[in-house]
Each structure stands twice: as structure tokens, then as C-alpha cells.
Amino acid sequence: MSLREKVEEVVNKEIRPYLMADGGNIAVVDVDEKEGIVKVKLMGACYGCPMAQITLTAFVEQHLKSRIPEVKKVIPV
Numbered sequence: 178m179s180l181r182e183k184v185e186e187v188v189n190k191e192i193r194p195y196l197m198a199d200g201g202n203i204a205v206v207d208v209d210e211k212e213g214i215v216k217v218k219l220m221g222a223c224y225g226c227p228m229a230q231i232t233l234t235a236f237v238e239q240h241l242k243s244r245i246p247e248v249k250k251v252i253p254v
Contacts, residue, residue, distance in 0.1 A: 180247050181208040184215055187244045192237055196223055203237065206254050213249035215241060229253075 178186075188205055196203055201223030207216040217237065219229050226232070230253075238251035 179208075180210045180213070180245070181205070183245050184208050184241060184248065187241060188217075191244070192240060195236070196221075196232075199223075201226070201232075213247050215248055215251045216254045217251060218254055 185205055188203060193203055196219075200221050202220040203223070204218045204220060205215065206218050208214075209216075217233070219226075219233065223229050223232060233251060233253055238248075241248045241251060
């Protein structure tokens with residue numbers, strides 16, 4: 178399974194449902210397999226929310242890193 182497939186699976190099963198419960202959503206834009214960098218776009222209620230950066234770093238990035246050790250960084254686009 179590729180890094181992108183692993184990221185998509187965790188996002189779809191574990192992260193997206195949490196964000197959707199608050200009216201938000203997330204899209205995986207790009208995954209750099211060599212560097213372990215994941216680019217995501219927050220959407221819905223998450224887009225423009227004052228808490229978006231905290232959601233991104235404290236929840237999305239930490240969750241992906243804990244479930245997929247190859248993930249080194251999550252960047253918003």
C-alpha cells in the first residue's frame with residue numbers, strides 16, 4: 178500500500194467523520210512519498226475557522242503521524 182493510500186484510508190475512516198460532525202471536511206491534495214509531506218485542504222466550516230490551524234496541527238497532523246510513521250509533516254494548501 179502506498180503512502181497516499183494509507184493517508185487516504187486514515188483520513189476517510191478516522192479524520193473526516195470527526196470534521197464532518199462539526200460541518201467541516203478535508204481533502205488530501207498531495208502526498209510526497211519520499212519526504213513524507215501531506216498537503217491537505219480544509220473545507221466547509223473548517224475553511225476560514227479561527228481554530229483551523231489548531232485542528233490541522235493538533236488533530237490532523239498528530240493523528241496521521243501516530244497512525245502512519247512515514248508522515249513527517251502536514252501542510253495546508
